[in-house]
Amino acid sequence: MTAWLAILIPLxxxxxxxxxERLETRLRSGTVREDEVEDFLERARPDEVKALFRQGIGGALQLFRLRNLGKRGGPRRTKERA
Structure with missing residues (x-):
């Protein structure tokens, strides 16, 4: 009986x-950095603030990031002249 306990408890x-560890990795990927929240609170538009109340910080930050991606030279559509 003691041998089974000596094997079972460490397992x-x-x-x-x-x-x-698996739970911690899931939680770590879902967290928001402090500087992102500060940046959001300083430069958020009214529609992003509404999203904050409706969807939470995750949804609001997603809208904020998409808007900033367009400003910082993200992929843009250009019309090619023939």
Whole structure:
């Protein structure tokens, strides 16, 4: 009986640790950096503030990033003259 406990307890601790590591990686990818929030609060448009209340900080920051992507030289459509 003691041998089973000596084998079972470390295995349970390892499984628990691996599960917590997976949970931590999911939480880390969903977090928002402090400087992003400060930048949003300083330069947000009214529609982005409304999105903050409707969708939360994730949705509002997504709108804010899309708007800033266009300003910073993101992919733009150009008309080619024939």
């Amino acid at each position: 349970l601790v390892m499984v628990f640790a691996l599960g917590m």
